[in-house]
Amino acid sequence: MTPFPTKDEIRDWIRDNPGRASKRDVARAFNIKGAGRIELKRILRELTAEGAIPGRKRSDRGRDGLAPVELLQVIARTDDGDLLAEPTVWEGKGTPPRALFVPQKGGPALGIGDRILCRLSPVEGGDPPLEARLIRKIGSAPNRVLGIFRQADFGGRIEPVDKKSGHEWRVEPGDRNGARDGELVEAIQIGPRNRMGLPKARVTERLGDPQAPKSVSLIAIHEHGIPDSFPDRVLEEAAKAEPVTEPGRREDLRDIPLLTIDPADARDRDDAVCALPDPDPENEGGFILWVAIADVAHYVRPGSALDREARKRGNSTYFPDRVVPMLPDALSGDLCSLHADVPRPCMALRIVIGADGEKRAHRFTRGLMRSRASLAYEAAQAAADGDASAVPDGLAEEVIAPLWQAYAALKKARDRRAPLHLDLPERQIILSDEGRVTSVAFKERLDAHRLIEEFMVLANVCAAETLEQRRRPTMYRVHEEPNPDKIEALRAVLEEVGLTLAKGQVLKTSQFNRLLDAAADTEDAEMVSLSVLRSMTQAYYSPRNFGHFGLNLKRYAHFTSPIRRYADLLVHRALIASFGWGSDGLTPEEEEQMEEIGEAISQTERRSMLAERDTNDRYLAAYLADRVGAEFEGRVSGVAKFGLFVKLDETGADGLIPVSALGHEYFRHDPDDQTLTGEQSGRVIGLGMPATVRLSEAVPVTGGLLFELLSIEGKALPRGKGRRAGKGRRSGPASGKRKQIRHKIKRNKVRKGSRG
Structure with missing residues (x-):
C-alpha cells in the first residue's frame, strides 16, 4: 500500500x-x-491559508482579477534596478497587471524569467499599483525571446537568433508592439507551452536593423540579459564622487615610480607596478616589488546603489565594438583609473623577492599614488628591447629595466612551480569605424603581457595568504582538478597523436606540461592544447578554498581588478576590515552572504563569456558571408553524432559539417574516442585531423557556419551506401582501419621518443 504523503511532501x-x-x-x-x-x-486547505498554493477560486480574486497569493513571473527591471512581475496565467481583460517586487533581507537573487509565488498587496497611487512579496521561488523559465520579426496575416512570427533554438514563436496582432517585418525584437513568452502549435510571445522591445554593424554585440547583450544601462540613482552616486588629492590617513606613495602597462586602447587602468633593487645586503640580487591597485572600495560603499548595481553585473563584459562596464564611466574611466600624473587612492602591496624569484615578505597598505606613465604593452616591450625612445625620458633605465630584471627572477620561481603551459594564440577581430570586420589577426604575446600577469598572480596569492592568516573570510578563485571522465576523453585524443597520459597517478600540472611540450612545434600543437584546456574544470568564486589547479597554487584570490570584477572589490573590503582602514570594509551581512555572492558572480562571469563568444561567432560569420563557396583549411575541433565541427586556420571560426554531408555511407559515432567511422569504407575521422572544407552557408544573425567537407588528412571521403551516424559494434573495414591507427600511434610513439 502506498504510504500517505506528508504535508511537506505535498508542498514540495x-x-x-x-x-x-x-x-x-x-x-x-x-x-x-x-x-x-x-x-x-x-x-x-491549510497550504492555501499558508500561501503555499495560489488562490484557486475566482471568488477569491479581487477587482483586478488577482488572488492575494499568485504565481508570478519576473518580466522586466526598472531604471532603478527594481524587478517587475506579472501573472504567469492571465484570463482577465486587457494586458496583465504588473507588480513591483519588494525584496526581503536574505532572500534569493532573482532575474528575468524567474517564477515566484508571491503575496500581493495594493499600493494607493503606486505605479505599478501592486507590490509583491516573496513566499517561495518556484524556478526559472526561458521566457525571453530575441529574434527577427516576420509579419503575417495572423500577426507574425519571431525567428530566434539563437542557433540552438529549435522553434519559432507566434505573435498575435495585439502583441506585436508595432514591430515591423525584418526588425530585431525582444519578446517574452505568454501563457503556457502547448503540445500543439507554436508557443506564443509578446514583443516587448524593438531593437532595429539586425544587419547593422552595431547590432552584433547588442544581440548578445539582450540575448544573455546583460544590463547595459545604469539606473539614474547609480549615475547620480558616481557623479557626486570626488577625487582624493591628499594622503590623509593613507600612506603617501607618490614618490614611488609606479606606472601602468595596458592595451593601447584601454580606458580603465586599475593596476600599476614597479620594481626596485633591494638594498638589504642579506637579499643580494633581490627586489622590492610594488603593486598598486585602484581603491574602488573608497567610492563603492557596501549597500549603496553603486554597490548593488556592481554586484548585479558581477563583472565588465568586453566586445570588439564596446565594453559593458561594471561601474559607470565617471569611476571606471576617471576617478578609479590610475591615469598618469594625477594622485589616485590605491590599495598597495609591497613584496620582497629573492634573486631566485621566491617571495620573502609582503605587506599591504592603503595609500595615495601618482603614476609616472601610462604605457601600452608594445611601448614597454620596445623599451625593454633597447628602444628608449618608446617611453618618456628616463623611464627605460630607471623603471623598465628593473621591472624586466625582477620578471626574470619571478619567471624562475614560476618555472619551478610549473603552472599549466597553456598559452593559446588569441585571435582579435579588427573593426572599421563603421563597425564592420576588416580583418582577423592573432594577438601578439609579449613578455610585457607575461610580466604583468606574473606580478598580478603574485599579488593575488599575497591577498589570499594575508586574509587566511588573519582568519578573515574572503572570496577565493577556485580551480579544481579535472574530473576522471574528462581525463579519459583526453587520453583518447592524445593516443591519436602518439602521446600518453599515464593512469593511476595523482594528477599534476607537470604531467600536462610534458604533453604540451611534446606537441609543441608540431602540427598537433593547437589541438593538444585545446584538448588539455577542455579537460579542465571551470574556475569559479567561492568563500571555501579548494586551491587553483591550473596555476598550481594552494590559495588564490582575485585582488588586482576591482574596476571590472566584483570579486576583487570584496577582497579589498576584506583587507580594509582586517586592518581597520575605514568604515568601508566587508560588512557582517556580506560575510554571511559570501556563498550566495560567489555563486552569483560565477554565473555573471559565465554569462559574459558566452556573450563574448557568441558575438565573435556573429562577427566572423558576417566577415565570411561574402566568401560563400570559397575553400578553407582547418582542423576537426569537435565530433558529435550529428556531425563534425571544423575550426578554420585563417580566422579561428568554427563551423558544422552535418553527418548527412559526409558522403553516402553510414557513420558510427564513438563518444569515448570522439570519432566517426564509416561503416563501408572504415574511414575514421577524429579530433585534430586536418581538413579542407568549402563554406556553404554563413548566417551573421545567428553566427552559424555550415561547411562541406572536401578532404580529410588530404584524402577525399570514399562513397558508400548508408547515410546516417549511430552506435554499434564495429566490424569489417572499420575494424581493419582501427588496427592501422593503432599501428600509426605506436610508430609515432617510437618516432617522438622521450617527448611523450
Missing part, C-alpha cells in the same frame, strides 16, 4: 509543479483514493 510537489495544485492533480500524483481524499482536502 506543488512547488515543483506550478499550476497543478488542484486536488485531482495531487491525488493522481500520490495515488490517493477513497477516504484519503478527505485528508488531502484538509491539507490543501
Whole structure:
C-alpha cells in the first residue's frame, strides 16, 4: 500500500509543479483514493491559508482579477534596478497587471524569467499599483525571446537568433508592439507551452536593423540579459564622487615610480607596478616589488546603489565594438583609473623577492599614488628591447629595466612551480569605424603581457595568504582538478597523436606540461592544447578554498581588478576590515552572504563569456558571408553524432559539417574516442585531423557556419551506401582501419621518443 504523503511532501510537489495544485492533480500524483481524499482536502486547505498554493477560486480574486497569493513571473527591471512581475496565467481583460517586487533581507537573487509565488498587496497611487512579496521561488523559465520579426496575416512570427533554438514563436496582432517585418525584437513568452502549435510571445522591445554593424554585440547583450544601462540613482552616486588629492590617513606613495602597462586602447587602468633593487645586503640580487591597485572600495560603499548595481553585473563584459562596464564611466574611466600624473587612492602591496624569484615578505597598505606613465604593452616591450625612445625620458633605465630584471627572477620561481603551459594564440577581430570586420589577426604575446600577469598572480596569492592568516573570510578563485571522465576523453585524443597520459597517478600540472611540450612545434600543437584546456574544470568564486589547479597554487584570490570584477572589490573590503582602514570594509551581512555572492558572480562571469563568444561567432560569420563557396583549411575541433565541427586556420571560426554531408555511407559515432567511422569504407575521422572544407552557408544573425567537407588528412571521403551516424559494434573495414591507427600511434610513439 502506498504510504500517505506528508504535508511537506505535498508542498514540495506543488512547488515543483506550478499550476497543478488542484486536488485531482495531487491525488493522481500520490495515488490517493477513497477516504484519503478527505485528508488531502484538509491539507490543501491549510497550504492555501499558508500561501503555499495560489488562490484557486475566482471568488477569491479581487477587482483586478488577482488572488492575494499568485504565481508570478519576473518580466522586466526598472531604471532603478527594481524587478517587475506579472501573472504567469492571465484570463482577465486587457494586458496583465504588473507588480513591483519588494525584496526581503536574505532572500534569493532573482532575474528575468524567474517564477515566484508571491503575496500581493495594493499600493494607493503606486505605479505599478501592486507590490509583491516573496513566499517561495518556484524556478526559472526561458521566457525571453530575441529574434527577427516576420509579419503575417495572423500577426507574425519571431525567428530566434539563437542557433540552438529549435522553434519559432507566434505573435498575435495585439502583441506585436508595432514591430515591423525584418526588425530585431525582444519578446517574452505568454501563457503556457502547448503540445500543439507554436508557443506564443509578446514583443516587448524593438531593437532595429539586425544587419547593422552595431547590432552584433547588442544581440548578445539582450540575448544573455546583460544590463547595459545604469539606473539614474547609480549615475547620480558616481557623479557626486570626488577625487582624493591628499594622503590623509593613507600612506603617501607618490614618490614611488609606479606606472601602468595596458592595451593601447584601454580606458580603465586599475593596476600599476614597479620594481626596485633591494638594498638589504642579506637579499643580494633581490627586489622590492610594488603593486598598486585602484581603491574602488573608497567610492563603492557596501549597500549603496553603486554597490548593488556592481554586484548585479558581477563583472565588465568586453566586445570588439564596446565594453559593458561594471561601474559607470565617471569611476571606471576617471576617478578609479590610475591615469598618469594625477594622485589616485590605491590599495598597495609591497613584496620582497629573492634573486631566485621566491617571495620573502609582503605587506599591504592603503595609500595615495601618482603614476609616472601610462604605457601600452608594445611601448614597454620596445623599451625593454633597447628602444628608449618608446617611453618618456628616463623611464627605460630607471623603471623598465628593473621591472624586466625582477620578471626574470619571478619567471624562475614560476618555472619551478610549473603552472599549466597553456598559452593559446588569441585571435582579435579588427573593426572599421563603421563597425564592420576588416580583418582577423592573432594577438601578439609579449613578455610585457607575461610580466604583468606574473606580478598580478603574485599579488593575488599575497591577498589570499594575508586574509587566511588573519582568519578573515574572503572570496577565493577556485580551480579544481579535472574530473576522471574528462581525463579519459583526453587520453583518447592524445593516443591519436602518439602521446600518453599515464593512469593511476595523482594528477599534476607537470604531467600536462610534458604533453604540451611534446606537441609543441608540431602540427598537433593547437589541438593538444585545446584538448588539455577542455579537460579542465571551470574556475569559479567561492568563500571555501579548494586551491587553483591550473596555476598550481594552494590559495588564490582575485585582488588586482576591482574596476571590472566584483570579486576583487570584496577582497579589498576584506583587507580594509582586517586592518581597520575605514568604515568601508566587508560588512557582517556580506560575510554571511559570501556563498550566495560567489555563486552569483560565477554565473555573471559565465554569462559574459558566452556573450563574448557568441558575438565573435556573429562577427566572423558576417566577415565570411561574402566568401560563400570559397575553400578553407582547418582542423576537426569537435565530433558529435550529428556531425563534425571544423575550426578554420585563417580566422579561428568554427563551423558544422552535418553527418548527412559526409558522403553516402553510414557513420558510427564513438563518444569515448570522439570519432566517426564509416561503416563501408572504415574511414575514421577524429579530433585534430586536418581538413579542407568549402563554406556553404554563413548566417551573421545567428553566427552559424555550415561547411562541406572536401578532404580529410588530404584524402577525399570514399562513397558508400548508408547515410546516417549511430552506435554499434564495429566490424569489417572499420575494424581493419582501427588496427592501422593503432599501428600509426605506436610508430609515432617510437618516432617522438622521450617527448611523450
